Amino acid sequence: MAISPADCDVSILILAHNKADYTQRTLNALFLSALRPFHVVLVDNGSTDHTPQVYSDFEARAAKEDIAVSRMKLDENTGVSIGRNRARGLMTGRYWVSMDNDILVRTRSWLEMLRATLQEYPKAGIVGPKLVYPLPPHDIQNAGCEVTKGGQVVYRGRGAARTDPQFNSLRECQTLISATWMMRADVAQQVGLLDEQFTPIQFEDIDYCYRIREAGFTCLYQPTVEMYHFENVTTGRTAGVNYPYYTVKNGLRFKQKWRHRFSQENGPDDKDWSWATIPTVTLDDVPKELPLL
Secondary structure, eight states, X not given: OXXXXXXXXXXXXXEESSOHHHHHHHHHHHTTOOOOSEEEEEEEEXXXXXXXXXXXXXXXXXXXXXXXEEXXXXXXXXXXXXXXXXXXXXXXXSEEEEEXXXXXXXSTTHHHHXXXXXXXXXXXXXXXXXXXXXXXXXXXXXXXXXXOTTOOEEETTTTSOTTOGGGSSOEEESBOOTTEEEEEHHHHHHHOSOOGGGOSXXXXXXXXXXXXXXXXXXXXXXXXXXXXXXXXXXXTTOTTOOHHHHHHHHHHHHHHHHHHHHTTSOOOOGGGOOOOOOOOOOGGGSOSSOOOO
């Protein structure tokens, strides 16, 4: 008998606009997850490639592996905030995961461990894992985020060794990125939808973390969970979307909205902030099998 979404404690939302080969790799990696059952919500955000077939293939296999699947098709690319907002009604679990279509499972028990963190810390609204690059030595891509006094978002640990002690302890963060994170559903329902002012891309997740914190909850970084991330596939390599323009535009919107808060926090000074340059990684660069934890 097929698993129903109502039987699942965790719902995972994956939004894809084209890039079907990345999406296929992401979905295949989900079968490496130790938890069963769980629920996956697949949103086709106006794709024109073979994304629908990738979704159908996953759904057929998932039915045999105690994974429930719900699907939504949008006629055009609505962007991240609108696409995820429209799909929220399909999320049935007590714990909601947002996951980009360029993420691969590294820690097999990632769902159980993120859920356990939220259960252990009742004031936590969101928890994010350590994101690492899918090429050896699997350096850190993101270990949570800091926001400078001037409103620049800093990826903690970007380019550092994944074993670096300063990025290997549980800690509160000013903000996280939604490439992979887990939320308590009750907190998400209290805080509400993503702010669609940040359409189509960029800063919707940073803003949401500040809203979570404004509501009295915390954002946690959990380094014992690691996930592979190609970086910027979901948003930065989309035809017809001016990624640099929206990064600047929505960055300014974020600063205007939250300056009263980040300017008073203990974020780094702007003069101490720099963005490490990391070579772009594509599917062709990455082995078919990656180390698991």
